[in-house]
Amino acid sequence: MTRCGYCGMEFDEAAAEKACRSCPMSGCRMVRCPRCGFESLPEPRWIRWLKNRRRKDVAER
Amino acid sequence: MESSTTHASVTNRPPSPEPAATARRLVVLVGSPNVGKSLLFNRLTGAYAVVSNYPGTTVEITQGKAQIGDQEWEVADTPGMYSLLPNSEEERVGRAMVLFAEKPNAVLQVVDAKNLERMLAFTLQLREAGLPLILVLNIMDEAEKRGIQIDAARLSKLLGIPVVATVSTTSRGIGELREAIGRCSPAGEFRVMKYSRRIESALGAIERQLAAEGRPGARGEALLLLQGDADTRSRLSAEAAAAVEATVAECQRGYSQPLRYLIATERQRQASHLAARVMKFAPKRPQSFAERLSAVLINPWTGFPILLLVLYVGLYKFVGQFGAGVAVDFLENTVFGRYLNPAVEALCGRFVPWSPVRDLLAGEYGVITLGLRYGVAIILPIVGFFFLFFSVMEDTGYLPRLAMLIDRVFKKIGLSGRGVIPMVLGLGCDTMATVVTRTLPTVRERIIATVLLALAVPCSAQLGLIFALLHGNSAALAIWAGVLVLVFLLIGFLCARLLPGDPPRFYMELPPLRLPRIENIFVKTYTRIVWYFKEVIPLFILASVLIWLGRLTGLFDLTQKALEQPVRWLGLPPESAKIFIFGFFRRDYGAAGLYDLQKQGVLTGVQLTVAAVTLTLFLPCIAQFVINVKERGIKWGVGISAFILVFSFAIGVGLNALLHALRIVL
Numbered sequence: 105m106t107r108c109g110y111c112g113m114e115f116d117e118a119a120a121e122k123a124c125r126s127c128p129m130s131g132c133r134m135v136r137c138p139r140c141g142f143e144s145l146p147e148p149r150w151i152r153w154l155k156n157r158r159r160k161d162v163a164e165r
Numbered sequence: 166m167e168s169s170t171t172h173a174s175v176t177n178r179p180p181s182p183e184p185a186a187t188a189r190r191l192v193v194l195v196g197s198p199n200v201g202k203s204l205l206f207n208r209l210t211g212a213y214a215v216v217s218n219y220p221g222t223t224v225e226i227t228q229g230k231a232q233i234g235d236q237e238w239e240v241a242d243t244p245g246m247y248s249l250l251p252n253s254e255e256e257r258v259g260r261a262m263v264l265f266a267e268k269p270n271a272v273l274q275v276v277d278a279k280n281l282e283r284m285l286a287f288t289l290q291l292r293e294a295g296l297p298l299i300l301v302l303n304i305m306d307e308a309e310k311r312g313i314q315i316d317a318a319r320l321s322k323l324l325g326i327p328v329v330a331t332v333s334t335t336s337r338g339i340g341e342l343r344e345a346i347g348r349c350s351p352a353g354e355f356r357v358m359k360y361s362r363r364i365e366s367a368l369g370a371i372e373r374q375l376a377a378e379g380r381p382g383a384r385g386e387a388l389l390l391l392q393g394d395a396d397t398r399s400r401l402s403a404e405a406a407a408a409v410e411a412t413v414a415e416c417q418r419g420y421s422q423p424l425r426y427l428i429a430t431e432r433q434r435q436a437s438h439l440a441a442r443v444m445k446f447a448p449k450r451p452q453s454f455a456e457r458l459s460a461v462l463i464n465p466w467t468g469f470p471i472l473l474l475v476l477y478v479g480l481y482k483f484v485g486q487f488g489a490g491v492a493v494d495f496l497e498n499t500v501f502g503r504y505l506n507p508a509v510e511a512l513c514g515r516f517v518p519w520s521p522v523r524d525l526l527a528g529e530y531g532v533i534t535l536g537l538r539y540g541v542a543i544i545l546p547i548v549g550f551f552f553l554f555f556s557v558m559e560d561t562g563y564l565p566r567l568a569m570l571i572d573r574v575f576k577k578i579g580l581s582g583r584g585v586i587p588m589v590l591g592l593g594c595d596t597m598a599t600v601v602t603r604t605l606p607t608v609r610e611r612i613i614a615t616v617l618l619a620l621a622v623p624c625s626a627q628l629g630l631i632f633a634l635l636h637g638n639s640a641a642l643a644i645w646a647g648v649l650v651l652v653f654l655l656i657g658f659l660c661a662r663l664l665p666g667d668p669p670r671f672y673m674e675l676p677p678l679r680l681p682r683i684e685n686i687f688v689k690t691y692t693r694i695v696w697y698f699k700e701v702i703p704l705f706i707l708a709s710v711l712i713w714l715g716r717l718t719g720l721f722d723l724t725q726k727a728l729e730q731p732v733r734w735l736g737l738p739p740e741s742a743k744i745f746i747f748g749f750f751r752r753d754y755g756a757a758g759l760y761d762l763q764k765q766g767v768l769t770g771v772q773l774t775v776a777a778v779t780l781t782l783f784l785p786c787i788a789q790f791v792i793n794v795k796e797r798g799i800k801w802g803v804g805i806s807a808f809i810l811v812f813s814f815a816i817g818v819g820l821n822a823l824l825h826a827l828r829i830v831l
Contacts, residue, residue, distance in 0.1 A: 111674070138203055139199045140604065141603070143597060144689070147692060
């Protein structure tokens with residue numbers, strides 16, 4: 105889940121992809137909030153990996 | 166509150182639409198925008214979805230499949246709609262899907278539980294149309310956090326339809342919703358809303374006319390006809406349409422206000438009455454510090470001084486003085502000036518015998534000595550500090566409050582608080598921001614925002630460099646900022662007067678104000694800097710290569726010569742022509758050129774101010790120009806650029822003349 109930096113909405117990648125569908129700038133890699141249209145960059149893979157790992161650790165504990 | 170599903174008994178039900186063929190089971194999602202419809206759709210269907218234009222329109226419909234019980238259902242997500250009386254093509258398509266074309270087996274109306282009262286009017290309208298409706302109280306967790314309790318069982322009984330409480334982000338209530346869809350049958354008992362006697366009499370007459378057309382008991386359709394819906398009227402025979410028109414005209418004669426308004430008002434009154442019976446609010450608690458601070462930030466008397474303070478500390482001191490001053494000085498003079506450039510020049514002199522290739526790598530406009538130096542030593546520290554500042558703004562929740570604060574000012578220039586999104590993003594990159602103007606609700610607002618972005622919103626690197634250039638000269642900085650704000654407001658005001666259309670409306674729910682988290686700020690800043698390296702640095706190198714090619718072919722010198730005369734009109738030395746060519750490649754590239762020129766000491770204070778103003782207002786960069794044409798069409802795209810070219814030079818010439826006439830020395 106991503107939190108929009110503008111309106112605070114939490115959304116998943118599928119919803120963001122839908123918001124981007126009609127954009128002419130294909131391949132810009134930005135993530136667009138489906139509620140307000142604010143754009144942000146997706147987190148790099150290694151940061152997502154670290155976050156997931158930490159979540160897992162917390163869950164196991 | 167527990168999510169609950171209740172289904173009222175089926176007695177005296179209003180007529181329902183013709184049932185769908187048994188082989189195909191269709192559920193359609195409807196509801197106003199921003200209620201979590203898309204996420205709910207994903208929860209029902211999984212990741213797979215097909216997106217296609219609705220036949221004969223450009224409106225996109227998302228369709229998928231869901232396994233509910235032992236049956237496969239088709240699921241269709243409609244664009245956001247507020248009522249069955251459409252105001253846009255999207256609403257028209259949504260209405261056609263549920264009312265006329267698709268004959269769904271179930272219609273899910275998704276509402277934001279926090280705003281149930283406002284959304285119940287549409288529920289009543291869907292109910293009047295006799296659709297097999299399920300009301301989904303979504304975002305229930307946020308409603309509960311605010312102390313709102315909704316008696317879903319009672320609401321279900323009063324409406325005669327299943328009511329399910331869900332939280333689509335966590336899948337809460339999705340199981341109950343699937344069960345409700347599986348059990349969905351034509352709507353149950355519902356005490357039909359009564360309007361005034363005169364309206365009821367007209368409705369009765371229209372219903373009889375519809376019955377004669379072979380559509381008995383279509384009260385929902387009759388209501389649409391009474392409210393003057395042209396689409397519904399066009400589905401009637403010529404005689405029936407004429408009869409309906411006469412009935413509507415006769416009914417209207419008894420009122421001074423339009424029937425559409427009277428019916429909507431009565432429906433909203435009933436919705437409020439219904440909401441009062443099923444909603445309970447926790448007693449008001451005292452405001453928290455964050456809530457008090459939030460109120461201070463959006464109050465014009467306190468909000469504007471705070472905004473100025475934020476801009477002064479964040480942009481001027483942090484990005485302008487520290488980023489563009491200290492950090493640039495170290496990277497440019499020490500890293501590049503003392504070590505990298507001399508090393509590259511020495512290596513090229515020793516190992517590259519061909520003069521053109523030496524020029525390409527380490528010449529005056531070389532890939533390393535100019536392209537990389539601009540990209541890494543001058544622009545990177547500035548955008549890096551800007552990204553850090555922006556990430557803090559984002560993480561605190563200040564941006565939506567900024568939108569609320571300047572909504573009133575923006576309305577004067579034909580925009581609303583919503584226009585803050587592209588304007589703020591424009592400080593990062595105007596090209597991206599121009600694409601984001603699509604989120605503005607009207608074409609008029611999109612055009613105004615595009616013009617203002619191209620003309621008077623500098624990108625972060627350009628802004629930082631100009632702060633760095635002018636920070637020791639507060640009068641020059643004040644003139645630059647004053648001209649820019651004046652141009653922004655004047656052009657916006659003129660656009661708002663000249664372009665036809667209704668004034669914009671703005672409504673926004675504020676997310677809570679929170680303390681920024683170091684982890685979030687680090688991730689956001691890091692992500693943006695990686696993006697800058699991947700997407701922007703190659704453009705700087707490309708620009709160096711193009712300039713190198715231009716110099717080889719003589720095209721660069723020719724263009725520079727052609728610009729020398731207009732540059733003289735600005736009172737600038739002829740060598741400053743090249744910064745305008747750089748500026749067309751990228752705005753920040755032009756500003757970096759001005760930075761270089763200032764370092765060489767060829768500009769006076771007045772010349773620097775005039776150049777900074779003209780360059781900020783100057784043509785958008787190539788990428789933004791292309792996007793302007795793509796987004797607004799060739800006429801507007803080229804028109805905006807032609808206007809900006811003439812206007813920016815005119816302002817520069819005028820400012821130069823004024824400063825000289827007033828004998829101002831900066």
